Amino acid sequence: MxxxxxxxxxxxxxxxxxxxxxxxxxxxxxxxxxxVRDNARGKQIRYLEYEVYxxxxxxxxxxxxxxxERRWGVxxxxxxxxxxxxxxxxxxxxxxVAAPHRAEAFDACRYIIDTLKTTVPIWKKEVASNGxxxxxx
Amino acid sequence: xxIRIRYFASLREITGQNEELLMVDERTxxxxxxxxxxxxxxxxxxxxxxxxxxVNRGYVANETVxxxxxxxxxxxxxxxxxxxx
Numbered sequence: 001m002x003x004x005x006x007x008x009x010x011x012x013x014x015x016x017x018x019x020x021x022x023x024x025x026x027x028x029x030x031x032x033x034x035x036v037r038d039n040a041r042g043k044q045i046r047y048l049e050y051e052v053y054x055x056x057x058x059x060x061x062x063x064x065x066x067x068x069e070r071r072w073g074v075x076x077x078x079x080x081x082x083x084x085x086x087x088x089x090x091x092x093x094x095x096x097v098a099a100p101h102r103a104e105a106f107d108a109c110r111y112i113i114d115t116l117k118t119t120v121p122i123w124k125k126e127v128a129s130n131g132x133x134x135x136x137x
Numbered sequence: 138x139x140i141r142i143r144y145f146a147s148l149r150e151i152t153g154q155n156e157e158l159l160m161v162d163e164r165t166x167x168x169x170x171x172x173x174x175x176x177x178x179x180x181x182x183x184x185x186x187x188x189x190x191x192v193n194r195g196y197v198a199n200e201t202v203x204x205x206x207x208x209x210x211x212x213x214x215x216x217x218x219x220x221x222x
Contacts, residue, residue, distance in 0.1 A: 051146050053210060056194040117215060121191070123146035124216040134147045135216030136187065 003065045004078035007054050012080045012091045021076040021098040028102035030109040034093040036086045040135075043128040050083040050092060053121040057081070060120045068097070068112050072104040079112065081122060092124075138163055138205040142170075147213055148188075151180045161203065167192065168199045170209065188213045 004020050006012075018029060036048050065077050076098040086092055095112050099105040124135045143156040161170070167190045175182045188211040190197055196212075203209065 051149075053143070053145050053191075053212075056191055056210070059194050119196075120215070121145065121210070121212050122215060123213070125146070134213070136214040 001076055003062065004080075005058055005061050005065075006078075006080035007052055007057055008080065008082055009084040010082070012082050012094050014091070014094055014096075017078040017080055017094055017096045021078050021096050023076060023098065025100060026076065026098040027100045028105045029096060029098045030102070030105040032093075032095040032109050032113050033091050034113070036088050036090050036092060038088045040126055040128075043126065043130065045088065046127045046129060047088065048086045048092070049125040049127065050081075050086060051123045051125070052081070052083045057120050057122055061116065064112055064115045064119070067115075068108040071111070072099070072108040074099045074104050074108040077108070077112070079116070081116075081120075083122065138165075138203075140165075140203050140205070140207045140209055142174075142209045145210065145212075147184050148181065148211055151184070152178050165203050166199070167197060167201050167203065167209070170203075174211075184213050185211055 014031065014033060038045050061079050065079065068074055068077065074097050078096040080094045082092050095109050097105045097109040125132055126135055138161060140159050140161060141156060142159055144152050144154060149155060171185050175185065190199065191210045191212055192201055192207050
């Protein structure tokens, strides 16, 4: 199936993404969900602001998924990333990989999130009790 | 020739705009644009030093020569590179 890629200001819906990759031939579904934490490097985080370069981000995510498909043969992948203001506990990113067997699903999911974090143009600003800053990796 | 430059995140905040059009000479490269922007926005310098560059939505090398109508974006490091984060 064509991969599902969502970049949205709206809250992410895990169940919809899982439903979209489900299939009778699937034996395992791995979900990674990144959520907003209330602390970072000793700071008390109030909320996060995500900003995205949408056209390029979508293209980069497509490239990452294609590479995961090539390496692990996974064919049912959904990637959703939220932008705008996110509160503590809300999901910023959800990766869902469905595969016949769990090993490929775990490996592909791990690869997709790790690569996404370093190559997809999405930036995070931490707004803490003592000021705000764009976070660099 | 005219190129379009778009600003995101810290670059957007420092320049105070989402995008602008730049008039540059033929054969201008990505590397040539960096000092030009620093002259215009001195506070960009440390960020540009850490930034990669994309032309028409794909990463390119600094030596890449620009063409009329190109979309140029400097990409500061993303926050998620550190697995401890």
